[in-house]
Amino acid sequence: MPLRAAIRTIPDYPKKGILFRDITTLLGDARAFRKAVDELVQPWAGAKIEKVAGMEARGFILGGAVAHQLSAGFIPIRKKGKLPHKTVSISYELEYGTDEMEMHEDAVAQGEKVILVDDLIATGGTAEGAIRLLQKMGADVVAACFVIDLPDLGGAKKIEALGVPVRTLVAFEGH
Numbered sequence: 001m002p003l004r005a006a007i008r009t010i011p012d013y014p015k016k017g018i019l020f021r022d023i024t025t026l027l028g029d030a031r032a033f034r035k036a037v038d039e040l041v042q043p044w045a046g047a048k049i050e051k052v053a054g055m056e057a058r059g060f061i062l063g064g065a066v067a068h069q070l071s072a073g074f075i076p077i078r079k080k081g082k083l084p085h086k087t088v089s090i091s092y093e094l095e096y097g098t099d100e101m102e103m104h105e106d107a108v109a110q111g112e113k114v115i116l117v118d119d120l121i122a123t124g125g126t127a128e129g130a131i132r133l134l135q136k137m138g139a140d141v142v143a144a145c146f147v148i149d150l151p152d153l154g155g156a157k158k159i160e161a162l163g164v165p166v167r168t169l170v171a172f173e174g175h
Helices: 024-028 030-044 058-070 126-138 155-160
Strands: 008-011 020-024 051-055 075-077 087-094 098-104 111-119 140-149 168-173
Touching: 024 030, 024 111, 030 058, 030 168, 051 058, 051 126, 058 075, 058 111, 075 126, 087 126, 098 126, 111 126, 111 155, 111 168, 126 155, 140 155, 155 168
Parallel strands: 051 075, 051 111, 111 140, 140 168
Antiparallel strands: 008 020, 075 098, 087 098
């Protein structure tokens, strides 16, 4: 089964005019989930990736699986106030306003090779914030990986402009 067929589209969610790309159907299909993780891992199999970072919540699921396959550690990046230990945070731009995300200050060592993983790249604001946070802490962000790209929204280009290669598995063009 192609990965695209395992992704459900929900019209008018969370608001009218939006086509929400739902990966919970992909996650619930053992073969599709395995295929997505294998394809996300493939370019770095055998490479010295020390950590995989994932943004809550779907990035935790995918990132944890990718970290396991790469024998790497996992860094959870969360919304402000959700982590129990000393944190470092960064403000990032949303479509309408700003938000903050944080990670534990001891989650990554200077120069460690890190891959960022999430389910979807749209405008790129959240991923850009996560990359800047990781870099602020000394990580060498070698790639950003997503199951879904919405290329019309320009997020992948925004991440590539930071000098971070982007890997996506499925593109949904148009609205």
